Amino acid sequence: MAGNSFGEQFRITTFGESHGEAVGVIVDGVTPGIEIDEAYIQVQMDRRKPGQSSVTTPRKEYDTVSILSGIYEGQTTGTPLFIILFNKDMKSGDYSEIQHAFRPGHADFTYLQKYGIRDHRGSGRASGRETAGRVAAGAVARKLLEHRGVSVTAYTTEIGGIRCETFQEDQIEQNAVRACDPQAAVRMIARIEELADAGDSCGGIVECRIRGVMPGIGEPVFDKLDADLAKAMLSIGAVKGIEFGTGFAASAMLGSQHNDGMDAAGFTSNHAGGIIGGISTGGDIVLRVAVKPTSSISLPQQTVNTSGQEQTIRTEGRHDPCICPRIVPVVEAMACLVLEDHFKRQAAMKA
């Protein structure tokens, strides 16, 4: 395919440009007879939307979801769910300056190289706005996973070099950066505001913990559960890396240290991060993604225009100085999509 679909038995297809008329998603393969409504989905949309705090862009996208198909009398029917969000408050004027220049860190150059044409307004299809459809679809998957006893929780563990020292799950949604350590959160927010004032941006690390997945989920050899989760996460624009369990640290460990032993109660450790041989072990699935600093900064940067002439550019407009807090619900959504898909694939294999 051309790349706008994800999943196999639980499959989503997204559409829409940042400053087009709407963005949205078709969700195919939804189990019938499940109660779900727009309010349930809206909860996740609101976690992703801009303007939530001092550290997110004041831009208002009005992420109000409408379900136009697949629901009858409050229940899913097994036919495709279509979810749409109409765009509003688009100030294309903000972007006119960059119509003919390539913003450093953005996909302006690569899109033009690939397609020979691009909708530059608000980054068009390459905008983070595209993830709105993912989060809406992810909420549908989350609802199905709830029926399976699976929960998915992501949170910031590091921003601008400041790391969380504690894991206080109940505090995650209580601070603007969705950090698992409220003390670290305070320093992270201060750092972000300082950088925002300087016209700069920073990155961070987001961790995701998936609980309640029975052993046996995942399809060897290519569609390993961690392989599909890796693809899902790297398909998020700002993500530059992923690791599972001990991850990169495993490269410096000994087999005698890294191997997860077992006793009558189950695994005695979880260095593997809940997946061995591409199949869930029954333990928590733990992954971390590296989030790059937001590309849009107002500091002057060296670039060229579409004619190849050098120029400096300042990315005006309203942007997130750190995207971590808004990536958290996107990471959760992608994890939900992968898990629900693999649960259905396991059912097909066993049938």
Next chain:
Amino acid sequence: MAGNSFGEQFRITTFGESHGEAVGVIVDGVTPGIEIDEAYIQVQMDRRKPGQSSVTTPRKEYDTVSILSGIYEGQTTGTPLFIILFNKDMKSGDYSEIQHAFRPGHADFTYLQKYGIRDHRGSGRASGRETAGRVAAGAVARKLLEHRGVSVTAYTTEIGGIRCETFQEDQIEQNAVRACDPQAAVRMIARIEELADAGDSCGGIVECRIRGVMPGIGEPVFDKLDADLAKAMLSIGAVKGIEFGTGFAASAMLGSQHNDGMDAAGFTSNHAGGIIGGISTGGDIVLRVAVKPTSSISLPQQTVNTSGQEQTIRTEGRHDPCICPRIVPVVEAMACLVLEDHFKRQAAMKA
């Protein structure tokens, strides 16, 4: 699918268990009229095979490839290439002890949980032996990529905590660990031998550099080039993480530091690792994978048997104390498969 196929327009499907009669691969979507023979493929097989040095298992797999279809008078015909390797020198006796126990770090437990049955001999389908088919198919992709002016080179940058300080490409195939720094290689080998004597194992980091990819390759939004490369690499058993360009280090950088500027000559840096917005920039594509320590160690480990009773286990048999040198050709093969597939998808989109 059930997970044994990879790729879309250039697609491989593998089969085979470690101690079954054979392993192999069907390669579909091969450009017709390309000259390729078994000798060309064998070169890559020999880089993957065991018994290459003191730091690899002495086990002989006789990785001799036979092409049984898709070639006529030395050229590809556009029909599926079928490549098979018959298994030999299988000492299933070595594995009888672990028929009823779960080896720590291995997929014994998860396979049994998933399928309710498993071929324990030599780890069955979960064995690294499965990658033989990938390397054979990857060689076919490599040949097609040569015609596109693309080269793919992987090498070890760290083993057991010992890091390469220099990048000497011509030295990679000259040392047993395929390290890019011959001095570091000497210390890595000593470390591996020391651990092997102790019945332990270690991990490392393998980097892959892809040169010559024109700008515009990769399919947003889900099939980003880095997303598909991430899936490809995480589908390799021992890989626990991946990063592109500055990777995890980007999480501590500022936007003003990380953004790759441009001048009349092109990009002035490559922090992105050759991919922006999921599409190739034209610069080198650079990725690194975290390789966990080999699970098979002869030190006693705590585990349970299939009846849930606790026991200690020593994984006997012949194993690699560090898998990095043999993962290098597998990483290259997977990268070749992803690239060739995306070149074909770009052609379809433009058509």
Next chain:
Amino acid sequence: MAGNSFGEQFRITTFGESHGEAVGVIVDGVTPGIEIDEAYIQVQMDRRKPGQSSVTTPRKEYDTVSILSGIYEGQTTGTPLFIILFNKDMKSGDYSEIQHAFRPGHADFTYLQKYGIRDHRGSGRASGRETAGRVAAGAVARKLLEHRGVSVTAYTTEIGGIRCETFQEDQIEQNAVRACDPQAAVRMIARIEELADAGDSCGGIVECRIRGVMPGIGEPVFDKLDADLAKAMLSIGAVKGIEFGTGFAASAMLGSQHNDGMDAAGFTSNHAGGIIGGISTGGDIVLRVAVKPTSSISLPQQTVNTSGQEQTIRTEGRHDPCICPRIVPVVEAMACLVLEDHFKRQAAMKA
């Protein structure tokens, strides 16, 4: 997938129920830089819409298309086209009577068996209304095929046992049944009106002729061009059979009669219908589909309700006594979708 997507490199995904809020389609894999607008698509929608003549239902669906993404300044950008049609003039009251009974010939029973729940309003997802999205997407494919010099034309050749004796292509759109023989059309219309008055319906045969396809299009062995066309046509609700070239008549011919010979000018006959070995010959691709009589009739019929109790039912509401004239544009749309997809796949194979 769950079955709501079609195509591989040119791929559509449809959504929507007959009496839901909207129906529509996402078209992925559209060649960038192509000029297309809503007016071009509307022409095909108007050929499919109800209320075109005395032989089609007076129901008004207001098939007005809106393109909400994938177009920038009048040209395709290579990102997904999203096309939506909002539903209006829905008289669900018409259907309340059949909420708890299974209409003979309709998918009421099978949908309930499959999903355990159904949206009975206007047949929900099983309604012919679903084909609106196909026709809209087919128009996009048609535009791309125009650039390839390919034309697709379907027409009625038989209705209610009345057959066309002549082929007058310029007359097809000039009569209410889209027959290629205007004299036969007069008799067909009279027959349909007679049956409509009697509360009954009839079927017919629609032929499709595809011109300008170069030799070499089609992917052996499973994705043969005729195999994919057959799937495409049988995915249309009322179609019960398909044949290519001489079709079923070939079963009574001799090899010496059926084989298409060649001379310096090319093939001397086209019994194969333009496809041999699943690959286009360069000749016209000719196929015929069998259209069953419309299931909705107002004559009393024997059926059971959802409790299994026997009852008679009259399908009230506004229906087409013969669906052939409105299936013509759907057949063309599906043919366009298959062709464009295979042109792109051929480009990928050759790349």
Next chain:
Amino acid sequence: MAGNSFGEQFRITTFGESHGEAVGVIVDGVTPGIEIDEAYIQVQMDRRKPGQSSVTTPRKEYDTVSILSGIYEGQTTGTPLFIILFNKDMKSGDYSEIQHAFRPGHADFTYLQKYGIRDHRGSGRASGRETAGRVAAGAVARKLLEHRGVSVTAYTTEIGGIRCETFQEDQIEQNAVRACDPQAAVRMIARIEELADAGDSCGGIVECRIRGVMPGIGEPVFDKLDADLAKAMLSIGAVKGIEFGTGFAASAMLGSQHNDGMDAAGFTSNHAGGIIGGISTGGDIVLRVAVKPTSSISLPQQTVNTSGQEQTIRTEGRHDPCICPRIVPVVEAMACLVLEDHFKRQAAMKA
């Protein structure tokens, strides 16, 4: 994909040329824990093999199957089954004469147009020999379907214009043409032998009846059960058409005649052929395929060579004057593959 795979959750990929070293198939998505062996598969292979009677080619292909993976101690493990048949008794000399000429009715011309190169020996990949892998995989699907209580039976109903008047299921495998009417079989065989002596060939019609499929199998809207069966059957080289239930005859029926009513006992007729709205009704699934006369005849035919020069050609070698009896097991195999795939997809949807 390039077209050599079929199915989604139960997926096969075939390889091999007629005069290459082997043909075979990888079967992915096999339910684990099922007892199956080569002898079970061989039964179906023997029904497809040449040399079974006076009306089939004396060519011996030695269709002996070997399963090289996916089985452990007599049971499937859930990993890919690999089944191979090595080619023998290849008389390429028979074909040297047609290396540079296009045989009427064969894919010689279209393959060369598509790929720019072709393996002409025994028709290469376009040979009926390719179906050996399908029949082997179909046998695996048949075994899984047995556990579901589903049976698939195909038989000849017409050859050379001679039609079966009776349906005697127990007689199908008792006559050389696999006709359901032994009296008609006698005349069919005489007709075939007469045509063979004259150096000509003939076609026929094969019907397939699938029993025991529960209601609810099939995936609207594009992957309707009949749509996928149509693709499966049209992917068989000699098939030129397909119809379900009343099929083309439905085009001349009235709605009041064609609609299948229901009473307390279920459907009172089966004009639909067991599928409504693309979903199984629970009744027998009945389809018929049109088989063209064998292309290979020894009568002189007009053609051109690869240089475009006109010439006459006689297709020497050993061929089937009528392929119907050998297509019967292929039709059954394809039906089994579609059904097993859809059963697994239904399980995924419901999960």
